Amino acid sequence: xxxxxxxxxxxxxxxxxxxxxxxxxxxxxxxxxxxxxxxxxxxxxxxxxxxxxxxxxxxxxxxxxxxxxxxxxxxxxxxxxxxxxxxxxxxxxxxxxxxxxxxxxxxxxxxxxxxxxxxxxxxxxxxxxxxxxxxxxxxxxxxxxxxxxxxxxxxxxxxxxxxxxxxxxxxxxxxxxxxxxxxxxxxxxxxxxxxxxxxxxxxxxxxxxxxxxxxxxxxxxxxxxxxxxxxxxxxxxxxxxxxxxxxxxxxxxxxxxxxxxxxxxxxxxxxxxxxxxxxxxxxxxxxxxxxxxxxxxxxxxxxxxxxxxx
Amino acid sequence: xxxxxxxxxxxxxxxxxxxxxxxxxxxxxxxxxxxxxxxxxxxxxxxxxxxxxxxxxxxxxxxxxxxxxxxxxxxxxxxxxxxxxxxxxxxxxxxxxxxxxxxxxxxxxxxxxxxxxxxxxxxxxxxxxxxxxxxxxxxxxxxxxxxxxxxxxxxxxxxxxxxxxxxxxxxxxxxxxxxxxxxxxxxxxxxxxxxxxxxxxxxxxxxxxxxxxxxxxxxxxxxxxxxxxxxxxxxxxxxxxxxxxxxxxxxxxxxxxxxxxxxxxxxxxxxxxxxxxxxxxxxxxxxxxxxxxxxxxxxxxxxxxxxxxxxxxxxxxxxxxxxxxxxxxxxxxxxxxxxxxxxxxxxxxxxxxxxxx
Numbered sequence: 001x002x003x004x005x006x007x008x009x010x011x012x013x014x015x016x017x018x019x020x021x022x023x024x025x026x027x028x029x030x031x032x033x034x035x036x037x038x039x040x041x042x043x044x045x046x047x048x049x050x051x052x053x054x055x056x057x058x059x060x061x062x063x064x065x066x067x068x069x070x071x072x073x074x075x076x077x078x079x080x081x082x083x084x085x086x087x088x089x090x091x092x093x094x095x096x097x098x099x100x101x102x103x104x105x106x107x108x109x110x111x112x113x114x115x116x117x118x119x120x121x122x123x124x125x126x127x128x129x130x131x132x133x134x135x136x137x138x139x140x141x142x143x144x145x146x147x148x149x150x151x152x153x154x155x156x157x158x159x160x161x162x163x164x165x166x167x168x169x170x171x172x173x174x175x176x177x178x179x180x181x182x183x184x185x186x187x188x189x190x191x192x193x194x195x196x197x198x199x200x201x202x203x204x205x206x207x208x209x210x211x212x213x214x215x216x217x218x219x220x221x222x223x224x225x226x227x228x229x230x231x232x233x234x235x236x237x238x239x240x241x242x243x244x245x246x247x248x249x250x251x252x253x254x255x256x257x258x259x260x261x262x263x264x265x266x267x268x269x270x271x272x273x274x275x276x277x278x279x280x281x282x283x284x285x286x287x288x289x290x291x292x293x294x295x296x297x298x299x300x301x302x303x304x305x306x307x308x309x310x
Numbered sequence: 311x312x313x314x315x316x317x318x319x320x321x322x323x324x325x326x327x328x329x330x331x332x333x334x335x336x337x338x339x340x341x342x343x344x345x346x347x348x349x350x351x352x353x354x355x356x357x358x359x360x361x362x363x364x365x366x367x368x369x370x371x372x373x374x375x376x377x378x379x380x381x382x383x384x385x386x387x388x389x390x391x392x393x394x395x396x397x398x399x400x401x402x403x404x405x406x407x408x409x410x411x412x413x414x415x416x417x418x419x420x421x422x423x424x425x426x427x428x429x430x431x432x433x434x435x436x437x438x439x440x441x442x443x444x445x446x447x448x449x450x451x452x453x454x455x456x457x458x459x460x461x462x463x464x465x466x467x468x469x470x471x472x473x474x475x476x477x478x479x480x481x482x483x484x485x486x487x488x489x490x491x492x493x494x495x496x497x498x499x500x501x502x503x504x505x506x507x508x509x510x511x512x513x514x515x516x517x518x519x520x521x522x523x524x525x526x527x528x529x530x531x532x533x534x535x536x537x538x539x540x541x542x543x544x545x546x547x548x549x550x551x552x553x554x555x556x557x558x559x560x561x562x563x564x565x566x567x568x569x570x571x572x573x574x575x576x577x578x579x580x581x582x583x584x585x586x587x588x589x590x591x592x593x594x595x596x597x598x599x600x601x602x603x604x605x606x607x608x609x610x611x612x613x614x615x616x617x618x619x620x621x622x623x624x625x626x627x628x629x630x631x632x633x634x635x636x637x638x639x640x641x642x643x644x645x646x647x648x649x650x651x652x653x654x655x656x657x658x659x660x661x662x663x664x665x666x667x
Contacts, residue, residue: 006515006516007515010515011515012507014511014512014515018407018504018508020506073428091470106343107421108347111347112347115347115349116349116528116549116551117551118532119537145664209503209504213507214503214504214507214532214533215434215532215536216503216528216529216532217342217528218345218348218349218503218527218528219345219346219347219348219376220344220345220377221503221504221505221527221529222504223501223502223504223505224502225498246405254505254508255508255511255512258495258497258505258508258512259512259515259516261493261494261495261496261512262462262493262495262512262513262516262518263493263516264493264517264662264663265444270498270666
């Protein structure tokens, strides 16, 4: 065993890259759930975003256009969910699961011509001046733009939810849609916008996988990342900054256990492999103990359908 | 009365024609562990399936199910396929071993073929390829090419097939480079591009400049390409799109001849349960083109090694070889028997770390 072979700077940078896809998907889902909608189709939207982004990036040779296409692709797919659950009042859990299955199939179909093709390279963006700082520079300020974007998005979501009128309306819709309706807010419209935002974020997360982290297209490449994003929202008890913490914690343990294996740490691999999930469970237990059980801050109207007549 | 008899007649006619069709066509089913577009293991099995269709045309019908988890769900998928009238079912991953035997016991008239396993019955055959022969060639190139003397190996699950590959690669790397060290990272998945990419990145960042993989996607190739100065080998499929560097060679699984032969046996009613384990010599394992990134002399040595294995003149597990704990396994000139290889659960001397169980 030679722990010195692990460079903490490089490790920290890898963790940020590994965490970004679930971070993006989770912050999108947080907004959706804050509006009172439970969309279990994150995995499906992520993988659709992954192929949309990859296909467009390959065709145009522009990763930026790829990311835009991924956001659009994820949002369009989420509209399907929005139409079914908001207008036809279908069950959100069942529709979300169906959306995942549909997304996986659709992406495999769309991706048939893209297996084995390389993605155009994305360049790292070194923040001027800041990237020169010793130690912190390489960790924090020498990434691709999407890493910064994802962190900025957390800040924006936090600020909007906490300080703006839009955020207040969104939360009102998620806590008590009847009251929000009585006040004259368009519950369905607000929810649809939130669903589309969630879809766009999931799509971006998927594209980050296919364009930067892996980077290539293979069928089923998200391999459960969408479900982890869903878990992180609960883990974060619906708070934006805790989403960042949860995503980095999860990504961190995943990357760290691979690094420890690479330098031959003498801990049975099975413990390392299950550690991310174990830590998630432990944190959930601690958090629920602190708040005396209960809903852990879940929006009161989460998963309930709304119709103006009822 | 009249109406019901017409109806009964119609049902009978449909039933008869269905039976007649079933007799005409041999239905062959495939259970895949990953998606057919994985670019590796499942991709090659699917190529075998397509070759089967090309060979027999209308007299054969193939069905497949992809992304079948190893475990209880696999039994359901196989049962469904058997109930759907399949005459022959290929189950193409190690973890399908017990599910295959369970389902086979319920359908004595359906023939099953399980890849890379070691349990057989009257209607279950096993087949596998001697991938470790290809690993020997990779190990040789890895030992000669590494500059840091650190070779990373992404393992899937600690099963005999994977451990054989690690041992074979290590022995042949060590032979040409006594200073070489292997680090094994267990991914605990056959297919998860993000995790495979992370594993490759972790190995590269800790100073390994040759990455061998026993997982199915080409994500480690992409990670190596991004890092530069790292070489990799295509796994199961050629992965030529990552050549000439980082991918410098590959092991290609070639299942088509076997699938065609076994389907023919079912058609001719000569199918019996057997155990097939073919390597480079029989063409089931192919060594992908060794790229221009490999120096000429190394390439020539690797090809000579390949040819001597193919001709049977040399076995990758030829003594003297000790086990990891230092106890003797094979004496001078002794060659490992297939039984020991099939159940291999130990590292050879020089490898570090424990095999998880």
